[in-house]
Amino acid sequence: xxxxxxxxxxxxxxxxxxxxxxxxxxxxxxxxxxxxxxxxxxxxxxxxxxxxxxxxxxxxxxxxxxxxxxxxxxxxxxxxxxxxxxxxxxxxxxxxxxxxxxxxxxxxxxxxxxxxxxxxxxxxxxxxxxxxxxxxxxxxxxxxxxxxxxxxxxxxxxxxxxxxxxxxxxxxxxxxxxxxxxxxxxxxx
Ligand SMILES: Cc1cc2nc3c(=O)[nH]c(=O)nc-3n(C[C@H](O)[C@H](O)[C@H](O)COP(=O)(O)O)c2cc1C
Numbered sequence: 001x002x003x004x005x006x007x008x009x010x011x012x013x014x015x016x017x018x019x020x021x022x023x024x025x026x027x028x029x030x031x032x033x034x035x036x037x038x039x040x041x042x043x044x045x046x047x048x049x050x051x052x053x054x055x056x057x058x059x060x061x062x063x064x065x066x067x068x069x070x071x072x073x074x075x076x077x078x079x080x081x082x083x084x085x086x087x088x089x090x091x092x093x094x095x096x097x098x099x100x101x102x103x104x105x106x107x108x109x110x111x112x113x114x115x116x117x118x119x120x121x122x123x124x125x126x127x128x129x130x131x132x133x134x135x136x137x138x139x140x141x142x143x144x145x146x147x148x149x150x151x152x153x154x155x156x157x158x159x160x161x162x163x164x165x166x167x168x169x170x171x172x173x174x175x176x177x178x179x180x181x182x183x184x185x186x187x188x189x
Pocket of ligand 1: 041
């Protein structure tokens with residue numbers, strides 16, 4: 001069984017700016033693995049720099065903005081042990097170097113060796129609306145691949161958690177994603 005943490009990975013671009021991308025961290029017998037589909041700027045950055053940062057966050061707007069290509073301002077702080085940055089308001093982060101790359105035409109596996117970890121703020125536990133936003137991100141990234149009826153049925157179910165448990169950030173992220181889905185559908189009628 002492989003457990004997956006949904007995180008934001010930060011990497012350094014060629015021009016020294018920071019790239020933030022939602023990427024799953026696969027935990028395989030305590031080993032951290034990243035599996036980016038090609039092409040991926042994060043993959044290129046990780047390979048070129050031999051390092052990156054895994055950010056554990058509770059603001060789901062960062063996931064939603066990446067999927068909807070919405071420009072939001074993300075604050076960064078320098079990483080401690082590698083030449084990169086972490087997300088300023090992350091709960092905690094792991095800095096890693098690349099231990100090994102298992103190459104693949106479509107989806108290589110990067111085996112990460114943690115070199116530094118830090119906790120920055122309180123983690124206040126699970127929230128159903130945050131999980132619903134993450135699920136909606138996945139649906140929004142599969143428009144035209146998954147059947148529309150299945151997407152609508154899932155949205156109806158996920159909306160229950162939004163209505164019952166969301167805060168402002170979750171509502172904002174949900175709205176960005178719904179707007180993105182509706183615009184996609186209008187264009188592809
Ligand atoms: C919750 C979540 C998890 C994701 N996990 C992965 C992943 O494990 N691998 C991947 O290639 N893309 C994943 N994605 C999609 C990437 O964030 C997206 O394809 C991104 O553009 C990666 O390309 P980049 O490195 O060029 O930014 C995920 C998206 C979300 C919302």
